[in-house]
Amino acid sequence: MNKQEVRRLIKERLDMMENRAEKERLIHEHVLLLPEWQQATCVAITLAFRNECDTRMLIEQAWQEGKTILIPKVVGDEMIFYEHGPEDQLQANQMGISEPTASARRASLAQAELCLVPGRAYRRDGYRLGWGGGYYDRALVPYAGCKVSIAFSEQLLSDFEVEAFDIPVDLIVTDLEVIRC
Numbered sequence: 001m002n003k004q005e006v007r008r009l010i011k012e013r014l015d016m017m018e019n020r021a022e023k024e025r026l027i028h029e030h031v032l033l034l035p036e037w038q039q040a041t042c043v044a045i046t047l048a049f050r051n052e053c054d055t056r057m058l059i060e061q062a063w064q065e066g067k068t069i070l071i072p073k074v075v076g077d078e079m080i081f082y083e084h085g086p087e088d089q090l091q092a093n094q095m096g097i098s099e100p101t102a103s104a105r106r107a108s109l110a111q112a113e114l115c116l117v118p119g120r121a122y123r124r125d126g127y128r129l130g131w132g133g134g135y136y137d138r139a140l141v142p143y144a145g146c147k148v149s150i151a152f153s154e155q156l157l158s159d160f161e162v163e164a165f166d167i168p169v170d171l172i173v174t175d176l177e178v179i180r181c
């Protein structure tokens with residue numbers, strides 16, 4: 001399967017999936033139990049796009065725990081991270097992803113001990129496939145923190161092609177399990 005075929009298969013699976021809310025609840029529960037989450041004081045995360053797993057509950061919980069939340073904004077071919085607090089507004093970009101506004105405080109991904117990396121499909125060794133922009137493949141090159149992806153178990157695939165620039169995540173958290181890659 002090439003990348004386009006993988007993206008199409010995952011879209012089909014997620015569109016057909018049942019019990020989404022319950023699976024999201026289980027994924028969130030598994031994240032909150034990770035020592036990596038509990039120890040992080042600053043977490044980089046995205047707002048869900050299309051049929052990705054929702055993340056708002058994790059953001060709320062992070063605030064409750066006193067953590068700083070960073071959210072990326074796509075600018076050209078890179079992402080700039082901004083702090084996002086409970087009072088801050090978000091606005092949808094051209095693709096429909098919620099992003100910080102111009103008034104948000106600028107930050108750097110390097111500040112986050114934990115980065116939640118979005119993706120469409122995952123292999124059990126941590127390799128991932130995104131929407132095709134290569135944004136995380138580039139942003140993660142110098143990143144030394146812990147890379148965690150949350151995904152529905154439907155997003156795990158036994159194999160797909162990876163390229164030299166692909167960067168695997170350290171942990172994949174699904175509704176069924178926590179995979180240490």
Ligand SMILES: Nc1nc2c(c(=O)[nH]1)N(C=O)[C@@H](CNc1ccc(C(=O)N[C@@H](CCC(=O)O)C(=O)O)cc1)CN2
Binds near residue numbers: 047048097118119135
């Ligand atoms: N929630 C979330 N936020 C995120 C990402 C993500 O994967 N998920 N990104 C992670 O990188 C960045 C945005 N990347 C994106 C890249 C492409 C498309 C997109 O709509 N692509 C078109 C196809 C374009 C083409 O093939 O030319 C599409 O899917 O229809 C959307 C987001 C930053 N924020």
Ligand SMILES: Nc1ncnc2c1ncn2[C@@H]1O[C@H](COP(=O)(O)OP(=O)(O)OP(=O)(O)O)[C@@H](O)[C@H]1O
Binds near residue numbers: 130
């Ligand atoms: N380190 C890098 N430096 C420059 N370009 C890169 C780098 N990594 C990836 N790219 C470019 O990004 C493009 C998209 O890569 P790919 O299809 O793997 O994206 P993706 O993993 O699906 O997206 P994302 O990382 O945004 O979730 C590739 O064509 C590649 O040329």
